[in-house]
Amino acid sequence: MELTRKQLIRIIREEATKSTKKYDDDPALKGDQDELPDALQKGIIDKEEEEKNESMIRVTRKQFIKMLREEMHLAEKEPVALDADGLAGMIADIVGSIDDEPQMMGDGGRARMAKQQLQQIASAAQSLHDKLNDDDEIPEWTQSKIAVAEDNIDAVSGHLGYKMDNEE
Numbered sequence: 528m529e530l531t532r533k534q535l536i537r538i539i540r541e542e543a544t545k546s547t548k549k550y551d552d553d554p555a556l557k558g559d560q561d562e563l564p565d566a567l568q569k570g571i572i573d574k575e576e577e578e579k580n581e582s583m584i585r586v587t588r589k590q591f592i593k594m595l596r597e598e599m600h601l602a603e604k605e606p607v608a609l610d611a612d613g614l615a616g617m618i619a620d621i622v623g624s625i626d627d628e629p630q631m632m633g634d635g636g637r638a639r640m641a642k643q644q645l646q647q648i649a650s651a652a653q654s655l656h657d658k659l660n661d662d663d664e665i666p667e668w669t670q671s672k673i674a675v676a677e678d679n680i681d682a683v684s685g686h687l688g689y690k691m692d693n694e695e
Contacts, residue, residue, distance in 0.1 A: 585692070648680070 530538070555575035556568060563571075586594070659665070 587692075590692070648676075 553568070553572050555572045
């Protein structure tokens with residue numbers, strides 16, 4: 528393959544502009560990543576920042592409008608004191624108001640049993656919450672069980688929420 532001097536200079540300039548010191552000092556880059564082209568370095572940095580912002584929720588316009596309408600509808604109602612049954616009813620209303628069309632999120636079973644279990648969890652949790660005082664001392668093993676339950680529910684919620692959002 529023959530190159531003219533002009534073509535060679537153009538190729539060298541293109542290669543030189545691909546890797547600059549623009550992102551080299553960013554702490555998100557590890558090892559020899561500072562020698563990668565700028566576009567790749569920027570991608571690594573952006574991904575790192577995105578992982579730091581996990582608390583951000585991404586919603587579609589349709590989802591946002593639906594949430595606004597639901598909140599406006601709830602704001603019209605008078606506040607209600609929530610007991611265990613009230614909380615369980617509210618969860619059932621929210622779960623029941625999600626699209627009537629079944630979503631396929633894996634090769635498991637139907638959501639009916641999970642909904643019943645979630646309602647039982649909410650009811651038991653609300654009951655315990657109402658019985659406990661802030662100054663009560665509870666055994667460490669119960670604190671551990673509660674923390675694990677919270678973590679597990681959070682993981683399932685995050686996973687299924689992600690699957691539901693991607694279906695839309």
